[in-house]
Amino acid sequence: MTKVSSIPRTSRNSVLDLVEMSLRSVNQLLHDTRDGDFLIRNPRGAHAIVCGLDGNLKVTIEGHVGYYCAGMNKRAHVTVIGNAGTGVAENMMSGIVHVRGDASQSAGATGCGGLLVIDGNASARCGIALRGLDIVVKGSVGHMSAFMAQAGRLVVLGDAGDGLGDSLYEAQLFVRGAVKSLGTDCIEKELRDEHRAALRTLLDAAGVRNIDVAKFRRYGSARKLYHFHVDNAGQY
Amino acid sequence: MNANEPRPMTLPRYSATFDLHTIAEIHRAAATGIYDIRGFGAKRKLPHFDDLLFLGASISRYPLEGYRERCGTDVTLGRRHAKKPITLKIPITIAGMSFGSLSANAKEALGRGAAVAGTTTTTGDGGMTDEERSHSKTLVYQLVPSRYGMDPDQLRKADAIEVVVGQGAKPGGGGMLLGHKISERVAGMRTLPAGIDQRSPCRHPDWTGPDDLEIKIRELREITDWEKPIYVKVGAARPYYDTALAVKSGADVVVLDGMQGGTGATQEVFIEHVGIPTLAAIRPAVQALIELDMHRKVQLIVSGGIRTGADVAKALALGADAVSIGTAALIALGDNDPRYEDEYRKLGTTTGAYDDWHEGRDPAGITTQDPELTKRLDPILGGRRLANYLAVLTLEAQTIARACGKSHVHNLEPEDLVALTVEAAAMARVPLAGTSWIPG
Numbered sequence: 001m002t003k004v005s006s007i008p009r010t011s012r013n014s015v016l017d018l019v020e021m022s023l024r025s026v027n028q029l030l031h032d033t034r035d036g037d038f039l040i041r042n043p044r045g046a047h048a049i050v051c052g053l054d055g056n057l058k059v060t061i062e063g064h065v066g067y068y069c070a071g072m073n074k075r076a077h078v079t080v081i082g083n084a085g086t087g088v089a090e091n092m093m094s095g096i097v098h099v100r101g102d103a104s105q106s107a108g109a110t111g112c113g114g115l116l117v118i119d120g121n122a123s124a125r126c127g128i129a130l131r132g133l134d135i136v137v138k139g140s141v142g143h144m145s146a147f148m149a150q151a152g153r154l155v156v157l158g159d160a161g162d163g164l165g166d167s168l169y170e171a172q173l174f175v176r177g178a179v180k181s182l183g184t185d186c187i188e189k190e191l192r193d194e195h196r197a198a199l200r201t202l203l204d205a206a207g208v209r210n211i212d213v214a215k216f217r218r219y220g221s222a223r224k225l226y227h228f229h230v231d232n233a234g235q236y
Numbered sequence: 237m238n239a240n241e242p243r244p245m246t247l248p249r250y251s252a253t254f255d256l257h258t259i260a261e262i263h264r265a266a267a268t269g270i271y272d273i274r275g276f277g278a279k280r281k282l283p284h285f286d287d288l289l290f291l292g293a294s295i296s297r298y299p300l301e302g303y304r305e306r307c308g309t310d311v312t313l314g315r316r317h318a319k320k321p322i323t324l325k326i327p328i329t330i331a332g333m334s335f336g337s338l339s340a341n342a343k344e345a346l347g348r349g350a351a352v353a354g355t356t357t358t359t360g361d362g363g364m365t366d367e368e369r370s371h372s373k374t375l376v377y378q379l380v381p382s383r384y385g386m387d388p389d390q391l392r393k394a395d396a397i398e399v400v401v402g403q404g405a406k407p408g409g410g411g412m413l414l415g416h417k418i419s420e421r422v423a424g425m426r427t428l429p430a431g432i433d434q435r436s437p438c439r440h441p442d443w444t445g446p447d448d449l450e451i452k453i454r455e456l457r458e459i460t461d462w463e464k465p466i467y468v469k470v471g472a473a474r475p476y477y478d479t480a481l482a483v484k485s486g487a488d489v490v491v492l493d494g495m496q497g498g499t500g501a502t503q504e505v506f507i508e509h510v511g512i513p514t515l516a517a518i519r520p521a522v523q524a525l526i527e528l529d530m531h532r533k534v535q536l537i538v539s540g541g542i543r544t545g546a547d548v549a550k551a552l553a554l555g556a557d558a559v560s561i562g563t564a565a566l567i568a569l570g571d572n573d574p575r576y577e578d579e580y581r582k583l584g585t586t587t588g589a590y591d592d593w594h595e596g597r598d599p600a601g602i603t604t605q606d607p608e609l610t611k612r613l614d615p616i617l618g619g620r621r622l623a624n625y626l627a628v629l630t631l632e633a634q635t636i637a638r639a640c641g642k643s644h645v646h647n648l649e650p651e652d653l654v655a656l657t658v659e660a661a662a663m664a665r666v667p668l669a670g671t672s673w674i675p676g
Contacts, residue, residue: 024462027461031461052388052460054388067452068452071459074389086442086443087443090441091386105442106442109442112387131427132427148437150427230268230269
């Protein structure tokens, strides 16, 4: 497991302690706020923490979080110094969500925009039904990741499990390690210069340095299933 | 027998098992290798509200004056948890139907008609259009498995949220929108390439099972600051357990859609062979609510084959708080209108049987994205027709309720009903007419 470190305190941090405050009051305060830095202590695996944010907020959560942390995030920069449960940053629209530990299933599910960075591993269905979000996973991802992914990018520095990119639409997948198997209609594609350049930019944004982008392999849709045809029925 | 007399002939005899429709389908399947896809709901004969009758008042029951005494029709949804429950003037809502499946004009017409009638419309796969939001006074926003178009700003603009687990036409199936209807605008809203066949997932991407659903609902409440009523919609399959689990998951409202409920596009075999009739679903759902002490606290909306005020009244008498209409609303807008008979013929069908809503060639301009066809539906006129139809449904339900001595349609009860068939008696749990026998 990725080592969880503490963060530096500054006088600009507003501390919200979930021992002293309810989840509802913390979320409401953040919904009513358009900017500022916040440190959330003692999340203790709470579900739906800092979901629905919409503002130039910088929120750091010191500890592990439950389901749907930073769900539907807009503009905010959320850092989780710990592990995240199912559906972290689900349907996020913009901003940055950074999980310093591991993420459970469906990380970044249906995400539409912004950047999700996972320092550790992500479990099954990472980036499922992706719709424009960029996800960078520094470890590995589980099975059926990027299932039906429509747009956006999933970058995996480690390995990918079974069924990567099953029923893929127009999302782009980049994996540096091994892919256990590709899903239906997902194929390897040539990694050209423009892809390497875009990958370099994305990795820089995710804080990943000293990585040879040429070692990634690119995967995308074969587009054979875009129109239903009986001859393809056996592919499922 | 005189040799010159005509010999008696055996009349051609059709098989009840291999009827003409079945034979035609076998021929079609053999020629194409693909199953039939269509819109509409189940077309087979099913036990339905037609198999129930109201008893009306008698010596032991006192009726209300039809034109002089008030019979309330309002219903409030979402009192369990929502800070802002919604109150409807009539207990009839418009079911979820997507922009994509329907034209923008059709969505606008639904919004206009519902707003006049004092009820809600509901989005569908693909999110919320500006036309729909601006013309629907009260709008329910669906969270569907595909999440096409899901946007937190739209979520916050909605008046209620409906988590769609399934629908009556296809419990266990996902949405389907074929390429003819994926226009640039529809594709853009769904982040899909234009013109592809879109087959939506049948499962939500980030939760499985009732424990997860409970957390998902909590997230939706947190995102919207606990303001909005949250519905859970299920296709009628295991209504007792699904209702109990929806309540356990924190739903404010349970929407129960029977197999007669319509769809924009689904396999015929799915529509006709999966799920249970609306009539069979209501009482088990109400039983679950009563056992949990949640009847009338968590509201039950029933849909699937509601056509008349009698259907509305019967659903309410069996314990529903409201009903929802989809197919009937489209018919009110002009679907299957005889004035398009020539065009239905060209499409290989006829008025009353047109169900190829998935092909995008609807002569009435409702289930299409074709720019020329969509012009045929005037959204203002369509809205007026829908408002008229909703008014008739409401008046009819009130007429029956008054005859049963009820000052509010919610006061109708199973005791007001009898069944015409043993099957309906067993499903609706009311006596067979003229007896005190409730089978089962």
